[in-house]
Amino acid sequence: MRPLDQLLHDIFGFSSFRGVQEEVVMRVMQARDTLAVMPTGAGKSLCYQLPAVALDGTAIVISPLIALMQDQVRSARANGIRAAALTSMSEDWRETQDRFQSGELDLLYVAPERATTDGFGRLLEQARISLFAVDEAHCVSEWGHDFRPDYRLLRPLLDHFGAPRLALTATADRRTRADILNQLGIAEDGLIVAGFDRPNIRYHVVPRQGLPAQLKALAKAHPGPGIVYCPSRAQTERVAEKMRAEGRSAAPYHAGLDKTVRAANQEAFVASEDMLVAATIAFGMGIDKPDVRFIAHAGLPKSIEAYYQETGRAGRDGDPAEAWLFWGAEDFARARRRIESEVEPARRPAERDRLNALAAFVEAATCRRAILLRHFGEDPPERCGNCDNCLHPPRTIDVTTIAQKILSAAFRTEMRFGIAYLAQVLGGDDNEKVRMNGHHALSVFGIMDGEELRFVRPVARSLMARDALRADDYGGLSFGPGAKAILKGEQAVEIAMPPRPPRGSRRVSADEPHDPAFEALRNWRRDVAKAAGVPPYVVFHDSTLRAVAAMKPSSLSALSTVDGIGEKKLERYGESLLEAVEALEHGPATA
Template identity: 45%
Template sequence: MSSQSSLQDRALDVLQTVFGYPSFRGHQAEIIGQVAAGGDALVLMPTGGGKSLCYQIPALLRDGVGVVVSPLIALMQDQVDALAELGVRAAFLNSTQTYEQAMRTERMVRGGELDLLYVAPERLLTQRCLELLDASKLALFAIDEAHCVSQWGHDFRPEYIRLSVLHERFPQVPRIALTATADPQTRAEIAHRLQLDDARQFVSSFDRPNIRYQIVEKNNGRKQLLDFIQEEHAGDAGVVYCLSRKKVEETAEFLCAHGVNALPYHAGMELADRTANQSRFLREDGIVMVATIAFGMGIDKPDVRFVAHLDLPKSIEGYYQETGRAGRDGLPADAWMAYGLQDVVQQRRMIDESEADESFKRVQGAKLDAMLGLCETLHCRRVRLLDYFGQASGPCGNCDICLSPPVSYDGSVRMQKLLSAVYRTEQRFGAGHVIDVLRGTDSEKIRQWRHDKLSVFGIGADVGEQEWRAILRQAIALGLLVVDHDAYSSLKLTDAARPVLRGEQQVLLREYRKPEKKKRDGSRARAIDAELSGAARALFDRLRAWRVETARRHNVPAYVIFHDATMREIAKARPVSINELRNISGVGERKLETYGEEIIALINED
């Protein structure tokens, strides 16, 4: 038997006996083979695709400790606890530890007593830590959330750039860099900055088919969010993203006042409060976390049924990363966003007023343009999303555009009216004033500027204000108008507007639809659980109650004991022996040994 096939057999044995999964998915087997054999790898795999196995299994197959570089100090304890439940020897080194705890971990590293060590990049780069690694047997380096190395990206961490020291100082130790989010430019930057130019690249499909994408026009966003949660996700776990800390707190209070179990999370909170809220979200069922983008990276909670945005994300990468936290278990989930003209104005202003250089601002502006294009597209959102990452696809049938296709029409005349009104008002006014001119609104400001005397005054009176706002957003998305960052958010014509104004270019617009409340599926979690028969449902409920109590005793999140998907399979299969239980996906040997008898006893209670 060749050494390669022997390595594959050993890897599969670890997958089945330690992690309890019957077979590898996608590129996992290839990646594990590459790293376990001593090669470098750059891995792009969507959230929920099983990235962690790609370095955990090679670390168990190779001599020495696998060093995992992660920016997620707050989550290291849960990651280590989850591995301990599997019988894997893991620990972390970070600033939350006492001196004595850190010393004990360092002794375990030197003594070869660990399979995996999680360390923050700041700690790794200290002279003390590098000397510790010099004195230890190293299996591999795993650089998680590798997109943090990109200076153009949405999650840049300056210390990540210095991680090239790993290649320079430990050239014989294989390295694997992993991320769920990287367009071709970011991918090239990761490879260059981490000196992984010669590494094998593994790019999985970016598609998350279980996530339904929906973007609605913002019209009292908080109320729309509440309706969405109450009608489709009552009692479900979810994440709501807001741009500002103030909005996070106000939204969490609003949801709580209306019966939603919501918690706030942002970087301005006291660390103890932030950590407590994160712990509750991970360890309890049905909590909605309202947060800035400071929350979420590395969150392993599998049963998040929705991610909602009350503000426009800065880029498609950010949107993809954030929405990807929904449905990690592969079951149906929603990505919902309320988006309006003010979002565009706000994001443009943030770019223009930042202290970044002009090249960075241009890149950020292009990323925002791509995000606007996703919001205003007339075609399948998933196609547009995947195309951004260089992946071709067909209509998905599981986004709002596919499920309720918009009607397009020749909007050239209306667009000409809008552009003319911007021009006639000398490109000095914001959206509200220009729309008032178009609709012939009698106001003091209109009379003050004598805009009621303009030829364009009232030429759009047959179109409602909200519809004009929708047309205006599309004009910005099409690149015909830009929003200035002056005090008035003035609208300015671009060069692309000229052929439209001259009638030389047709403009297709999306027909405006009044927002309407419509109940779709009810709770996604309830719909999923409805697949269980009466007896299976009763057993599943008993298993969940047992899991809550067991997790409390072990002081770990419930999903660390077993995922819902594993318990559903147990409830359906009703294994009557330890051997039958062994065949359930997600039940490894350690968990079988620890919990097997209790589970069989629960099944036999009927």
């Protein structure tokens, strides 16, 4: 067997391991059970793919989504790894089973629902198993944000075969990590936490104020691939339609679409270098697309864990990417109603804690990244220099008096009216509706001046985020548990007033055409990928093309030293890529 560092170069084209990859791989090679918590883009799949090639037998990879399996099989095969999947979509399932039984597979991907069946267990008895890899392992935990009950049935299978087990996730707080270790039978000393920081992602959190215009500006600033997460199926359709009207290639993605349409939209996005998808939250977990340049949330995510997981789908290639969260007070009102009406009582306290943590994140005037990292148990610097609050520090103002006036007005109008009406009463608007309700005679009528009225909506948004004020489905209000302390003056209310960035200022995305040589190689890659019927990133990542554009190698041996070019890719694309490099000397092709 070739040494691991040689296999690393020959198969994946890398000269060295990254981060904790080597530590994880060596544990697997020593048959030691491991839970690896590694940020998206840190190379989790390599941690089981490399041992799968090095060890005798087949590695069984348990993965939650068919699209994710298909994407990883495609990428593994591109590197010369013998990989296949057994899914409900597999037309070649008989051939796959024969190859597995004959020892001709390095990797076999299955969903947990199949892995826990008796039939699959009998199939595994007929071949040698080198290891079990449980991908997206946060799905094992009832405390995780994508809980899948079938994941909790895996333990008997793992115990029966006794092969080393490797669980991997990008998103797990301390409680979730402990639950994963327990559910999968991994000792505490098998936990490896690589850290959660994604320094290439810039975080922005802003109130929704004309969402279509906000998304239009974002899409215009970032011509590369992007995902807009929407809270409803209908909104995905509306957002995609508006983006197309603006001349942007865009499509919706949600469970209500016809299966063939949904698959076609995902396939088009995976293959594109500029497409936008408006999707419900499941989208993105099933793809391994490295060049997503921005993620936008059109509404509140479910939790900080979910937010981290979803934003982590941007910039997997390590190039600059952005995450935007557009939120409104109604998001918190809706989320709190869902907790009280849909979540079983035993889980409600934990869900409330998650929502309160998210409220603190969106309301913060301090570094966004520091809040995220502290949530996952890290001790980051106070400032990251790459989030909205660090780049444009907001001015914090005390609005306790305004908050008290809003709460008092809500109480004195019997909680039957929304914020817009309260603003009329507080501002002394002597209109027909106010007079008809007799609210012109209330002590709170006209107690706010014009300056205070400017803050009614942002303060009300803050009160709802803090669960001091709640909105119902009929436009009415009620007090939450945080109201009493504010009314009594025991709890101050401060809000951040972010300054406007200078007009025209924006971050230059790494995918914008600034290097003619790189753009010419992207054109070459686009043609090669189309001919091969694979997404461009399966041929080479942008980082590899940038290195080639800078180096301009003139031989296969020189080309083989570039990170991301292994034996199979050198054999398959090397000569053609050298021709493209040579053509650069005669003037790069235009986009």
